Amino acid sequence: MHKKIMYVCNMANSKLYKGSLTTIILKLLNxxxxxxxxxxxxxxxQITKGELNITEGALYPALHKLEAEGLLDVEVKKVDNRLRKYYKLTEKGNKETVSKLEELKDYIKTMETFMNPKLSLE
Amino acid sequence: MHKKIMYVCNMANSKLYKGSLTTIILKLLNxxxxxxxxxxxxxxxQITKGELNITEGALYPALHKLEAEGLLDVEVKKVDNRLRKYYKLTEKGNKETVSKLEELKDYIKTMETFMNPKLSLE
DNA sequence: AATTAATACCTAAGTTTTTTATGCATAAGA
DNA sequence: TCTTATGCATAAAAAACTTAGGTATTAATT
Incomplete structure (x- = not known):
């Protein structure tokens, strides 16, 4: 009757993944x-070899929000008597993906500056 | 009497910085x-050439939390009749810094896997 | 001389995002 | 038959940050 509760490992135990879910979704659809x-x-x-597990409690609300913002289109299909909601990028979503990936690159570059601060300072 | 309100640019307009403030603080003190x-x-x-502005509303509570967790020690000094609270890493803080920087490296590696998925998939 | 900007700390309300914990339903496997 | 996997969903709570104040001293500008 009741589901067994077993949480494995959310977001790689790292707070750094906070704020990157949207970017991940957009890139997957891209x-x-x-x-x-x-x-x-x-x-x-699969891609991260189990290092990163996105939770459904975070994913579904995020998908709904992206749809509401016009970045995603939905198409419901029934496969094996089970519903699937297929998402794909809209035109606007494509643009946003480019921008989000730019932001990610900039973020990584900036954080690498912190890792190797000698290079950027006198 | 009243302070002029002028916000410049918080956290580089990017949500990606959410969750990385602690890592930044620890690395600075390191x-x-x-x-x-x-x-x-x-x-x-200065280091990010203005790209990343950490807000005081985020910084001070974060410092207090790190202190409460025993990662930072504080020393209050009066300079020019103004208070300064100097923070430095404790032994525990040093270890946490190593671990946080590891997490950052892993995060960057994982996110780069998303940027170049062809390399990791068949 | 008076106002503004810079230095230096602080907090609290509100927002956003995520975690945690559920719920429902069908199909497949042990 | 019971559990696991598939597939969706939401709601309460926690966490982190933004926004918007507040106080106080010193330096710079008007």
């Missing part, structure tokens, strides 16, 4: 053309 | 031995 939520959780787990 | 809060905001602005 690669795969169309995906459904559950598929994204599995794909991320 | 480099500089001891620093005070206001000095940190200026240092970060």
């Amino acid at each position: 690669e795969s053309e169309k995906m459904y939520g559950y598929e994204m959780t599995q794909k991320v787990k | 480099e500089s031995e001891k620093m005070y809060g206001y000095e940190m905001t200026q240092k970060v602005k």
Whole structure:
């Protein structure tokens, strides 16, 4: 009747993943053309070899928000008598993806500056 | 009497910096031995050429938390009749810094996997 | 001389994002 | 038959940050 509760490892135990979920979703859709939520959780787990597990409690609200903002389009399909909600990027979503990936690059560059501060200071 | 309100640019307009403030603080103290809060905001602005501005509303509570966790020690000094609270890493803080920088490296590596997914997938 | 900007600390309300903990339903496997 | 996997969802709580104040001293500008 009741589901067994077992949490594995959310967001790699690291707070750094906070704020990057949107970027991850957009990049996944940029690669795969169309995906459904559950598929994204599995794909991320696979790509990162289990290091990064996005939780459904974070994912679904995020998808709904992106849809409401006009960045994603949804298409519901029934496969094996089970519903799947396929998401894909809109025109606006494509632009936002480019911008988010730029931000990620900038973020990484900035944080690497902190890692090797000697290079940037006198 | 009243302070002019003028916000410049918080956290580089990017949500990605959420969750990285602690890492930034620890790394700054790892480099500089001891620093005070206001000095940190200026240092970060300088190092990132204005791209990243940490707000005091985020910084001070973060410093208090790190102190409460035993990662930082405080020493109050009066300079020019103005108070400064100098923070430095404790033994525990040094270890946490190593661990946080490891996490940052892992995070960057993982996110770069998303940027160049062809390399990691068949 | 008076106002503003800079230095230096602080906090509290509100927002956003994520975690945690559920809920429902079907299919597959042990 | 019971559990795991698939697939969606939400709601309360926690966490982190933004926004918007506040106090006080010193330096710079008007």
